Amino acid sequence: MTREHPRDILLVTGMSGAGKSTVLNALEDMGWEVLDNLPVRLIDRLLAPMPGARGDEVDRPLAIGIGAQTRDFDPDRIVKLINRLRSEDGHDIGTLFLDCAGSELERRYSETRRRHPLALDRPAADGIAQERGLLAPLRSWANRLIDTTNLSANALATQIRTTFAREGHGEPTLSVMSFGFARGLPRDADLVLDMRFLRNPHWDDALRPGTGLDPAVAAYVARDPAYDEALAAIDQLLLLLLPRYQAEGKSYVTIAFGCTGGRHRSVHVAERTAARLRAAGFSPTVAHRDLGAAPQDSLEGAPTAADREVAREPGTKLK
Structure with a gap:
């Protein structure tokens, strides 16, 4: 049975360092409601109907950032959750996967001096390889994929604004x-x-x-x-x-x-x-x-x- 007000939802996931923050910031600037690293078990609660909710709150598109560092992250569980949200609740939910070549990810981590979340005490290449294997099911299943290897942050944000623009949203x-x-x-x-x-x-x-x-x-x-x-x-x-x-x-x-x-x-x-x-x-x-x-x-x-x-x-x- 579908809910009276299904949400337009986009899950944003992918390789750490591939541009998830850039995508979420661009969507937020366009008027989307944005949440990052929300524990998977709380997504159901977030989407539960709220008595007295205003129409503009329900109609506002929602972007949820998830990744290997998200609490209780499990790709198979996420796929099942999305299928259920679509079939039982009628939500229009999509998944955007951000990919990037390993050599470029290593360069980005080296430039920013950040540590890879899955390799805090090891070379970034080890964490990148581990994460790529962990995310493989989501990458295969996602209905949108952007390879950011040759994209600057500005070019990626421009592509997001072009792809996900909605009438009345994103206008200065x-x-x-x-x-x-x-x-x-x-x-x-x-x-x-x-x-x-x-x-x-x-x-x-x-x-x-x-x-x-x-x-x-x-x-x-x-x-x-x-x-x-x-x-x-x-x-x-x-x-x-x-x-x-x-x-x-x-x-x-x-x-x-x-x-x-x-x-x-x-x-x-x-x-x-x-x-x-x-x-x-x-x-x-x-x-x-x-x-x-x-x-x-x-x-x-x-x-x-x-x-x-x-x-x-x-x-x-x-x-």
């Missing part, structure tokens, strides 16, 4: 913010884009009290001759970079737009860019760090040539 948390250079750079920004090349609404008496959220201010900024070309280039850059950040497993991406005071140009461009990203399928949050800061002429410096050009427009005053 995307933030778009505005700020004023007069109050310093934001500490957590990954990309900082300077909007001070655009003409400044601060020098229009009617617009100075407003912010980049006001339609009149937004229209003023958008009439800058460089606006369309520059913002199109920024859009193209972000649409190129964001999927690459996701592929590299970056958990947080913050894009910061700055202007002098953080009230006009940066605010408008941040809102406009966030809307473009939403239209492209991303889900950014927007924050305006310095929106409440008081305007001050001395912070803005002298009007630029672009600002002075606006003085020729009808109905525009320039200090």
Whole structure:
């Protein structure tokens, strides 16, 4: 009889030093629940239905790391357990085996100066040979196998993210913010884009009290001759970079737009860019760090040539 909410489960096993920690870390970054070296006899208890469990807790995929150093490790017992979890409880459970050539494992142990868990007082080669024989039944039975001999940790993590990506999991948390250079750079920004090349609404008496959220201010900024070309280039850059950040497993991406005071140009461009990203399928949050800061002429410096050009427009005053 199957349970009402079967879990999507992946057992991660293989040779010590083949990359189990890298795989589990990548899965955790993708939103999986991860447990390492859980005693085999406790897996049943872990998967037992819990009264009142939330749907998101049940739906969250689970990765369990097991290996030769796991308490009560027995490959034959593990195979029987997995078969029972599939047939009786209906869990979608798979096994990923990480293999690696013995010479490469010896090199990794030598570089890190770690001892093999099965050869604490002997050469690593002895432990590797013993472990390979112990894990042979699991290797033959596993439905996924990755040979990490020629893979760097980053390449292995990328392969895991590609193979096990699920919709809604693994996407970086995307933030778009505005700020004023007069109050310093934001500490957590990954990309900082300077909007001070655009003409400044601060020098229009009617617009100075407003912010980049006001339609009149937004229209003023958008009439800058460089606006369309520059913002199109920024859009193209972000649409190129964001999927690459996701592929590299970056958990947080913050894009910061700055202007002098953080009230006009940066605010408008941040809102406009966030809307473009939403239209492209991303889900950014927007924050305006310095929106409440008081305007001050001395912070803005002298009007630029672009600002002075606006003085020729009808109905525009320039200090």
